[in-house]
Amino acid sequence: xxxxSQHPSWVICKSGTxxxxxxxxxxxxxxxxxxxxQFPKQSLMLMATSNEGSKATYEQGVEKDKFLIxxxxxxxxxxxxxxxxxxxxxxxICSASGGGPLHFGNGTRLTxx
Amino acid sequence: GQxxxxxxxxxxxxEGEDFTTYCNSSxxxxxxxxxxxxxxxxxxxxxxxxxxxxxxxxxxxxFQFGEAKKNSSLHITATQTTDVGTYFCxxxxxxxxPLVFGKGTRLSVIA
Numbered sequence: 001x002x003x004x005s006q007h008p009s010w011v012i013c014k015s016g017t018x019x020x021x022x023x024x025x026x027x028x029x030x031x032x033x034x035x036x037x038q039f040p041k042q043s044l045m046l047m048a049t050s051n052e053g054s055k056a057t058y059e060q061g062v063e064k065d066k067f068l069i070x071x072x073x074x075x076x077x078x079x080x081x082x083x084x085x086x087x088x089x090x091x092x093i094c095s096a097s098g099g100g101p102l103h104f105g106n107g108t109r110l111t112x113x
Numbered sequence: 114g115q116x117x118x119x120x121x122x123x124x125x126x127x128e129g130e131d132f133t134t135y136c137n138s139s140x141x142x143x144x145x146x147x148x149x150x151x152x153x154x155x156x157x158x159x160x161x162x163x164x165x166x167x168x169x170x171x172x173x174x175x176f177q178f179g180e181a182k183k184n185s186s187l188h189i190t191a192t193q194t195t196d197v198g199t200y201f202c203x204x205x206x207x208x209x210x211p212l213v214f215g216k217g218t219r220l221s222v223i224a
Contacts, residue, residue: 034211043201043216044156093155101146102203102212104155 006105023094029074030096050077119215134218136202145185151198
């Protein structure tokens with residue numbers, strides 16, 4: 001079945017630094033990928049829709065200058081958390097569809113100290 | 114905007130008991146999807162329902178899509194400890210819009 005690979009699975013960084021998270025579709029092409037954020041015991045909140053070759057579409061309340069999304073190819077989207085702060089600590093999950101239901105990456109647990 | 118509500122938020126059952134979670138959308142959905150997330154894991158797709166009134170079964174799991182395409186339910190018969198996790202419903206208002214997830218129902222099963 002369709003596989004989405006997300007890397008890294010966890011990262012600890014210092015406040016003020018930037019962190020890049022990669023999301024790859026391994027066996028299908030994804031013109032659209034989605035980035036979600038999940039706080040402990042909460043639901044998945046859509047942050048942005050990543051569009052291959054064009055700008056991402058951000059949800060209301062999500063700072064596009066803080067959460068930089070790049071979708072340079074049909075199989076790779078990256079999310080960069082810039083100038084991270086402790087409140088950015090969360091579980092970030094990407095997902096992609098090959099035309100059917102969403103397939104999720106394993107997620108990245110970000111801890112900002 | 115579209116809201117997807119899910120109840121109950123938590124459910125504790127004895128192994129062997131049945132379990133049901135309900136999903137209601139503020140708008141008509143083009144389809145409804147169900148995902149399961151194990152503790153510490155990522156959501157995994159279970160099923161998609163498209164037609165009004167559709168019912169689908171997967172072993173002990175029964176999924177239903179309402180006639181108005183605004184509500185759905187997931188019923189598990191004779192729960193097992195492997196059923197533990199959070200069950201999310203999700204639906205797009207139209208085919209091209211991103212999925213909106215319900216808050217999920219966290220199921221714990223006591224052996």
